[in-house]
Amino acid sequence: MNSSHKPAADRRVSTTPLRVGVAGLGTVGVGVVEILRDHAAMIAARAGRPVVVTAVSARDQGRDRGISLVGFGWEDDAAALAARDDVDVVVELIGGSEGPALHLARATLGRGKAFVTANKAMIAAHGPELAAAAEDAGAALAFEAAVAGGIPILKTLREGLAANAITRVYGILNGTCNYILTEMRTTGRDFADVLAQAQALGYAEADPTFDVDGIDTAHKLSILAALAFGGRPDIGAIHVEGIRHVTIDDIRFAEELGFRIKLLGVARMTDHGLEQRVHPSMVPLSAPVAHVEDVFNAVVAEGDAVGTTMSQGRGAGRGPTASAVVADLVDIARGCVAPGFSVPAAALGQHPSAPIEAHQGAFYIRLMVLDQPGVLADVARAFAVEHVSLESLIQRGRSAVEAVPVVLTTHATSEAALRRALDVIAALPAVIEPPRMIRIERSL
Structure with missing residues (x-):
């Protein structure tokens, strides 16, 4: 034998x-x-x-x-x-x-x-x-x-994708925010109303700052990025925005344009260094992550050998989180002792951090303006000066005394250029609210 x-x-x-x-x-x-x-x-x-x-x-x-x-x-x-x-x-x-x-x-x-x-x-x-x-x-x-409750994403990165150079990892990492955005879209209620409901149901804390301002997602993204790219977690290097400023109008315009708004955490290696960002994103309806709803989480990892993988499930709560804890205990009982971050701690480097201004992508912009002659020409001129190319424009209503929304989307451009243009636009007399910008993630 x-x-x-x-x-x-x-x-x-x-x-x-x-x-x-x-x-x-x-x-x-x-x-x-x-x-x-x-x-x-x-x-x-x-x-x-x-x-x-x-x-x-x-x-x-x-x-x-x-x-x-x-x-x-x-x-x-x-x-x-x-x-x-x-x-x-x-x-x-x-x-x-x-x-x-x-x-x-x-x-x-x-x-x-x-x-x-x-x-x-x-x-x-x-x-x-x-x-x-x-x-x-x-x-x-x-x-x-x-990270991500009952979804075994760390084990996936550490073991299942060990043969791959990871090029990007991203996902919906906070169930509270995903629930709020889902309810806003499906019921037409505003952020404050849905947040109160989430608190009543136990999905959000009495102080929801950690969740709705993106801090919880940033902590999780820093851990995912460390495993994916072999570096040290660096929460300070992550650009973080929450969902407080997302309105029901933004959600409706997103649907009209073929997108759905999700709070994403995204980490990818670029020519400028490791880009890590947490913010509301316009996600194409064709992307699987656009259809992850309610309190569910999803994590997408892209590897050079395997391509794109997506894991989906409940990201928090008694059962899912306890399940992940017990899974770790089972590994320990078996005698499985592996480096927590995939590589020995001494091998964890500090990747150069890509500033958010270096981000390249398309953008959604919502302006609240007085409908006066020359306003759109002034807006277009500010974008042209910064070489920001516009893809689409939606204008609703006409009023010289009350603000009306003007929605624009851009072709791919640098965030630094876009921000300079928006600074000019915000100072125009006919623009009565700060411009609202949401990044468009076309390549999901």
Whole structure:
């Protein structure tokens, strides 16, 4: 018999469990405990050994979370989980880029134990440091749940696309914004009204800044770009715009022009360096990502060998995020220890950053103007001076006393030139609101 083929009796599930400490028993933490409890036999078979929670930590031990904590060790201080003899791996679900979460990460890896987190802000800010600590300790650092919830996009980039030079990665990375834009389009309601509904449904926080201003998407994009291009996450290099200024008029004009507005995170290597940007985008209706609706996320990766791949699914919430956490635990139970960012931390470079002014592309512009003689000629002259070529123009209504919308789209041009033209246009007496610009992504 070939020695590489072991008899079935030798491929039994080990009885030695992987013992897990969970820090943070909010929605996702409870979801992790439930999955490991409800699918214990299946997970043991797939992991080659049982994966069991032995200890937990949260702010309020007496709070009813809908699950039994009987049999779990309890720690008021999350960092104490790292020192417990009955914990092999710590799962951090506290949140925040600094403070208790970072202290717990350092303490866990410092003791040579594996660390799993869903904390995008901490990985974006301190990922290379933690990756280096994990490598020095021979321990695993895993953070699949930090980006796009239940979509296994980090594993896809790290493993499935390992043979490819990635040319671009982009996607819808925030379910709250996608829900708001979908509802605005399908119901005709304005941003403030739909945001209030999203908050009532639990899709948006009481303070929605992190989501609607693009910060959450930027954290996730910095991690995706690090894996895709072998660099360090650099949140400061990302141009970030949110969706507060997108109006129902913009959404309607987009549909008329054959586009749909999505908040995208885009990273690609250019002649000017690594371009990273988060902003509302006009997406052609022919692009698959245009049809990702509601709270769903989608990530598109383009490789030189494989071409274009798209992964779609729920990007947040109890089940999807807990699923990603448990997937990381299964890998650790199997003994899979790989660099968190695809390459050793010491090999992570700092790519030159492409400024947003160097961006080349087409643009949608909405002006609110008084319909007076010569206004369009002045607007056209400002674009001509900067060599910005116009593709289309839509004008609605006529009024010399009330503003009417004028919508223009451009051919591909430099963002720097467009901004100079818009500065001139904004100063025209007949233009009564700041021009609104949305980038058009034609090549999706």
